[in-house]
Amino acid sequence: MTSETVSCPANVPADRVVEFDVYAPPGGESDYFAAWATLRGKHRLVWTSANGGHWIATDGELTRTIWKDAETFSNEALAVTPGLGEVMRFIPLQQDAPEHKPFRTTVMKGFGNNHVMAMEPVIRAVTRDLVAQLRPRGGCEFMQEFAEIVPIHVFLSLIGVPTEDRARLRPLGQQLTRPDGTMTVEQLRDAADDYLRPYVEERLASPGSDLFSRILAVPIEGRPWTFEEARRMCRNLLFGGLDTVVSMFGNISLHLARHPADQGLLRERPELMPQAADELMRRYPMVSVTRNVVRDIDLDGVTLKTGDLVYVNSSMHNLDPACFEDPLTVDFERNLSPVRHTTMGAGPHRCVGAGLARLEAIVFLDEWLSAIPAFRVREGTSPTYRAGNVGALTDLQLAWD
Numbered sequence: 001m002t003s004e005t006v007s008c009p010a011n012v013p014a015d016r017v018v019e020f021d022v023y024a025p026p027g028g029e030s031d032y033f034a035a036w037a038t039l040r041g042k043h044r045l046v047w048t049s050a051n052g053g054h055w056i057a058t059d060g061e062l063t064r065t066i067w068k069d070a071e072t073f074s075n076e077a078l079a080v081t082p083g084l085g086e087v088m089r090f091i092p093l094q095q096d097a098p099e100h101k102p103f104r105t106t107v108m109k110g111f112g113n114n115h116v117m118a119m120e121p122v123i124r125a126v127t128r129d130l131v132a133q134l135r136p137r138g139g140c141e142f143m144q145e146f147a148e149i150v151p152i153h154v155f156l157s158l159i160g161v162p163t164e165d166r167a168r169l170r171p172l173g174q175q176l177t178r179p180d181g182t183m184t185v186e187q188l189r190d191a192a193d194d195y196l197r198p199y200v201e202e203r204l205a206s207p208g209s210d211l212f213s214r215i216l217a218v219p220i221e222g223r224p225w226t227f228e229e230a231r232r233m234c235r236n237l238l239f240g241g242l243d244t245v246v247s248m249f250g251n252i253s254l255h256l257a258r259h260p261a262d263q264g265l266l267r268e269r270p271e272l273m274p275q276a277a278d279e280l281m282r283r284y285p286m287v288s289v290t291r292n293v294v295r296d297i298d299l300d301g302v303t304l305k306t307g308d309l310v311y312v313n314s315s316m317h318n319l320d321p322a323c324f325e326d327p328l329t330v331d332f333e334r335n336l337s338p339v340r341h342t343t344m345g346a347g348p349h350r351c352v353g354a355g356l357a358r359l360e361a362i363v364f365l366d367e368w369l370s371a372i373p374a375f376r377v378r379e380g381t382s383p384t385y386r387a388g389n390v391g392a393l394t395d396l397q398l399a400w401d
Contacts, residue, residue: 018039022051023388060322063320072293078093110211152166159234193231247287267369282343287345293310374401
């Protein structure tokens with residue numbers, strides 16, 4: 001992706017300017033988290049001219065505050081990718097109050113805990129089958145051979161479309177969160193819409209038991225969904241289901257490959273797996289969002305003007321020592337209840353699929369550690385990352401005896 005740079009606006013002091021492209025942070029390919037940590041310093045807000053120019057929150061408390069404050073910081077922009085928000089028009093992700101609430105409530109009903117838990121047999125079966133195929137090989141490239149298969153298979157099963165369409169759809173998720181310039185934002189939207197159209201029409205005309213049907217069967221303030229609303233909602237959920245859990249699986253596996261003691265602890269005490277899933281999600285957050293300022297506001301000694309963009313990255317909160325004690329250390333018995341991590345967001349736009357993602361992580365830990373012997377990063381290889389609105393490992397070579 002070619003990042004567009006601009007001159008600094010008048011409200012940006014010179015000492016706030018940094019050279020930082022969120023899609024290609026310096027050193028991000030070898031260590032995504034270390035690249036973001038370089039922004040921590042004396043200022044809680046800095047400015048970069050990359051990607052059209054925007055603010056970046058570098059402080060944990062401020063990051064979470066901006067993420068939650070939907071009244072001052074709108075989600076309409078969606079990303080710093082030029083034009084993406086105007087083209088995608090996601091429902092409910094890009095809506096503000098009061099329009100947001102009825103759509104968000106309806107979508108959340110579709111992700112009710114009973115529906116999520118009903119997916120466990122599917123998640124477990126797909127995970128177990130793939131692990132059984134990989135075990136005799138003594139290793140794998142984890143991202144392509146596991147992480148990009150199981151969660152997308154699960155999501156496509158949830159929305160009731162052919163799971164073999166995974167290969168067709170997976171690149172669309174990557175283009176949304178880590179664009180490489182090979183597709184325009186209009187081409188990306190149209191590719192998703194062309195795929196979804198027959199399913200949206202069918203779910204509106206004759207709802208079934210899948211996720212889309214459950215949501216569209218619930219009226220919006222007493223009236224049925226319009227086709228355009230339904231398309232925007234399905235577009236939102238499709239993109240949301242194609243990338244985040246893939247990234248999460250990669251980081252969980254890399255941590256355990258590098259920390260055999262943690263592997264051993266979970267094998268000895270499987271009852272810790274739910275807490276381990278929460279802690280690993282906290283420790284390795286790779287989601288970022290863009291907020292557009294809806295009114296002038298003074299923060300950290302600078303004035304953010306109406307229309308300014310602010311980029312908030314979950315690692316700036318989760319890995320801030322002021323927010324979590326010894327944040328770089330993984331502690332499966334850490335008490336996370338006082339301050340919830342922001343791996344899945346915060347506030348009214350917190351990820352609607354957070355419960356499903358957590359369940360997938362727990363099942364993955366259970367099935368993988370039950371079947372795969374002690375594993376490690378393959379000797380002579382180095383994991384590689386690619387940054388973006390959802391950063392991800394792109395290559396993770398694992399080996400076991």
